[in-house]
Amino acid sequence: MGTAEWREAPGESVAGRSVARRGLEAPDRDIRARGRAGKAGGEQQTYRTLWIEEPARRHPMPDPVRTAAVRAVLIIAVTLIQAMVAFLCAMADSWLAFPMVISSVASTVVATWAAVDVWVTRQVWNQRYGVVSEPSSTARALRRERRARRREERAALREQERIRRRGGAGQLSHP
Structure with a gap:
């Protein structure tokens, strides 16, 4: 399987590609593998390669x-x-x-x-x-909770302030 075929099937695993390549090859270098029949009805001789090159995804270290x-x-x-x-x-x-x-x-x-x-x-x-600066989901959740608490506190303070401005000093309208 060449580079073009490999690019067409990106979901296939490395082991799967290796097994697919070895299908037509002999299990040993000295043994001829059977190939397609030639013009005269004889078998084409192919030999197993010493190694199979596969592209590296990324370097293991910088x-x-x-x-x-x-x-x-x-x-x-x-x-x-x-x-x-x-x-x-x-x-x-x-x-x-x-x-x-x-x-x-x-x-x-x-x-x-x-x-x-x-x-x-x-x-x-x-x-x-190497470090991607993005907060974890836990940090986001904690920040959300803190913001919600602050909003509630500010809303309660605004409500108290509005009651004081009316002159009720926090009392109910009917005693």
């Missing part, structure tokens, strides 16, 4: 966050390798053990900073671009 995450993963990987080398040097009683342990401690600090940087970058990005 670019700055992804960059910080990749940087953090690389730094953490180097730190783990350094720690392992330091351990092996210590086990071999090498002179390199002490400098490696010191550099591993420094790398651990840098790796922690890198992990925190990913978190901070994500928070900053969400604060700048």
Whole structure:
């Protein structure tokens, strides 16, 4: 199913499209799949593709966050390798053990900073671009109730004021 067919059937699931595509293909790369009959009555040979490309709906992370995450993963990987080398040097009683342990401690600090940087970058990005400012339905309902209460209070005050202006001082017309 090409891009044009996929656009025509947007309601179809990813799994459904994959199964539909695999219908004509062989379950294994080495096995020929049966296709439509050719001119001479023989079968057309088709092979299963190695992978099926499907368009990504959206990136899982924004670019700055992804960059910080990749940087953090690389730094953490180097730190783990350094720690392992330091351990092996210590086990071999090498002179390199002490400098490696010191550099591993420094790398651990840098790796922690890198992990925190990913978190901070994500928070900053969400604060700048990711948050849609619209009140929740609960907040709207509470505001509605407060407005209604204020309206009722103002109406009651206006009524009291009107009675006072008439000179009745709040008394009934018939004693």
